[in-house]
Amino acid sequence: MTLAIVLSSVLSALVLTIALVLPSINSPTVPFGVRVPAQHAGDPEVVRQTRIYRWRVLAGGIIAAGLGTVLYGVTGATLLLPLSVLALAGVFYGCFFLANHEIRATKAAGGWYEGLHQGIAVDTGLRTDPPRFPWLWLAPAVIVTVTTVVIGVISYPSMPETLAVHYGANGAPNRVAAKSVGTAFSLVFVQIGVTALLAGIAAAIFHSRPDLDPAHPVGSARWYRHYMSLGAKALLGLVAMIDAGMLGSSLLMWTGTVTPWAPLVVVLPILAAVVVAVVVLAGSNRERDVGEKDTGLTHRDDDKYWRGGLFYFNREDHALMVPRRFGLGWTLNFGNPLSAIFLAGVVALIGLLVTLRLGG
Structure with a gap:
């Protein structure tokens, strides 16, 4: 295994780990960047979107890393390895935006802020x-x-x-x-x-x-x-x-x-x-x-x-x-x-x- 593969694997693992744990370490009142009242922080839709997000990130990360490694093995172009890390970051943000959109839609439909003192x-x-x-x-x-x-x-x-x-x-x-x-x-x-x-x-x-x-x-x-x-x-x-x-x-x-x-x-x-x-x-x-x-x-x-x-x-x-x-x-x-x-x-x-x- 070459040094390029080792470095790209470490970077991919770091990006993937951060992407998977971020929902747990961010404030519960802003799940995926959506402001929600504290009483809705554990709403079933928030929990559902968190689970879907993690599965999407994990699957996308495996595909991006695997594809980068295969293409590197075929072409020998080391540039493809850091590109696979960038592709993983793109998957991460794509999954984030999907979760953000769904939670915002649920929040608006449910009137989560109605009657609250802001x-x-x-x-x-x-x-x-x-x-x-x-x-x-x-x-x-x-x-x-x-x-x-x-x-x-x-x-x-x-x-x-x-x-x-x-x-x-x-x-x-x-x-x-x-x-x-x-x-x-x-x-x-x-x-x-x-x-x-x-x-x-x-x-x-x-x-x-x-x-x-x-x-x-x-x-x-x-x-x-x-x-x-x-x-x-x-x-x-x-x-x-x-x-x-x-x-x-x-x-x-x-x-x-x-x-x-x-x-x-x-x-x-x-x-x-x-x-x-x-x-x-x-x-x-x-x-x-x-x-x-x-x-x-x-x-x-x-x-x-x-x-x-x-x-x-x-x-x-x-x-x-x-x-x-x-x-x-x-x-x-x-x-x-x-x-x-x-x-x-x-x-x-x-x-x-x-x-x-x-x-x-």
């Missing part, structure tokens, strides 16, 4: 007494990046005149370039760009609008502060692992090392960080029982602001980021003009890094 809870303390940004968690990423720069500067005179700037799935270099500052330090630019981008997102999390439960406002505000801190720390930990992967890849390039395990140098640290972040956030997401007396209020029926249960679009909301309804972490408010500027900046940064990487 409300909004706001934590004003997030402005007057905000939680502190975990600056120390940014230190590992900065240290790894600085270490990469120092090693690169010291090693530059002794580097090979031709550097391997890209490796194939088998670990063999498939693109080389003449040594130059731009070529040798291309991955350092990636480190700096990724660190700045993800650290900025982590900082934006602390200015996101919390989705508090009006039935338990005090307890849910306390939980959200904890979840927000964990999310920022998980993101900064991921940054450090990405930078560590770039350091390992730079060392391979600078020393001219050829090894079939080269892809693991980059992938394993990042994959490990993703797994840890998912486990930590998922565990925290399940601890929503705040032990507080119910106020008698229920969440607003705000499905109109969520396109397909995934994309938040509300021009009246000035928040740039809000908690995801399905999945872990946060998403952009696409109704905020700043989101377009943010996305344009991300695209520009990616384009710059790719240009530096390819152009040398």
